[in-house]
Amino acid sequence: MTAAPADPEFTEVAPPTPAEFRRALGMFATGVTVVTGLDDGEPVGFACQSFASVSLEPPLILFCADHKGRAWPRIRKSGRFCVNVLGEDQVDICGRFGSSKGAKFAGLDWDLSRWGTPALRQVLLRVHGEVRDVHVAGDHDVIIGHVRELEPVDIEQRPMLFFRGRFGVDQDDQAAALGPNLWGWGDHWG
Numbered sequence: 001m002t003a004a005p006a007d008p009e010f011t012e013v014a015p016p017t018p019a020e021f022r023r024a025l026g027m028f029a030t031g032v033t034v035v036t037g038l039d040d041g042e043p044v045g046f047a048c049q050s051f052a053s054v055s056l057e058p059p060l061i062l063f064c065a066d067h068k069g070r071a072w073p074r075i076r077k078s079g080r081f082c083v084n085v086l087g088e089d090q091v092d093i094c095g096r097f098g099s100s101k102g103a104k105f106a107g108l109d110w111d112l113s114r115w116g117t118p119a120l121r122q123v124l125l126r127v128h129g130e131v132r133d134v135h136v137a138g139d140h141d142v143i144i145g146h147v148r149e150l151e152p153v154d155i156e157q158r159p160m161l162f163f164r165g166r167f168g169v170d171q172d173d174q175a176a177a178l179g180p181n182l183w184g185w186g187d188h189w190g
């Protein structure tokens with residue numbers, strides 16, 4: 001259902017292109033996680049910023065997974081996941097799990113959690129859970145997870161932040177380049 005605009009002068013505007021969508025939504029700063037699972041004894045995982053708390057009673061979280069990704073179908077099959085919340089210094093981990101290039105776990109030290117999922121080291125927090133519901137939304141699945149255990153790890157460190165497609169919020173160079181043109185900042189946008 002589409003609500004009728006109240007303003008009689010209202011005129012339609014073109015919907016955002018994918019590039020505009022990413023530029024705009026990139027202004028909503030988030031933390032970064034790596035969602036992991038174990039499928040047939042093999043660890044899988046992907047970098048994920050679309051993580052949020054949903055409900056206290058029962059304890060539920062959500063994350064969104066692109067239909068094109070190869071880790072999520074395997075995590076879904078196993079039914080269990082671990083959300084590893086990254087610290088500020090774990091840029092290499094984010095790069096490893098946020099790219100299709102290279103084997104994500106090759107040469108990486110990790111532990112098997114007591115839930116049977118891959119636990120990454122030196123993270124801020126691990127959220128252990130089970131897949132409860134999966135909702136198809138456009139080109140992603142929205143996964144509702146039932147939290148079974150919260151495991152604080154290295155809680156003194158600062159969090160990894162993802163803002164405007166880059167890490168951290170100290171991006172004076174980009175802010176200065178922004179000027180009055182919403183779509184004009186930074187090299188990142190090509």
Ligand SMILES: Cc1cc2nc3c(=O)[nH]c(=O)nc-3n(C[C@H](O)[C@H](O)[C@H](O)COP(=O)(O)OP(=O)(O)OC[C@H]3O[C@@H](n4cnc5c(N)ncnc54)[C@H](O)[C@@H]3O)c2cc1C
Nearest residue numbers: 046047048049050064065066068069070071097098099100
């Ligand atoms: C900061 C950050 C936040 C992110 N947040 C999210 C998020 O919230 N949700 C989300 O879904 N993704 C997110 N991503 C993207 C996601 O982490 C990457 O796409 C990651 O590579 C997915 O891993 P995967 O193992 O699931 O899929 P991959 O196997 O890495 O596949 C990713 C893409 O590459 C293609 N591909 C892989 N291998 C080949 C091959 N050999 N030949 C042809 N094509 C291939 C796949 O078809 C797919 O389109 C984020 C990335 C970053 C950096």
Ligand SMILES: NC(=O)c1ccc[n+]([C@@H]2O[C@H](COP(=O)([O-])OP(=O)(O)OC[C@H]3O[C@@H](n4cnc5c(N)ncnc54)[C@H](O)[C@@H]3O)[C@@H](O)[C@H]2O)c1
Nearest residue numbers: 021022023025026027049050064065066098162164165166
């Ligand atoms: N939710 C996601 O699936 C998601 C989020 C961030 C990055 N990524 C992917 O990781 C790769 C590296 O990202 P980047 O550094 O260029 O980030 P980016 O500059 O594209 O990200 C800016 C913002 O756009 C949104 N976004 C980006 N890709 C999206 C997607 N496929 N679906 C829904 N929202 C999306 C997110 O809100 C993100 O904060 C790209 O392929 C990007 O598509 C995916």
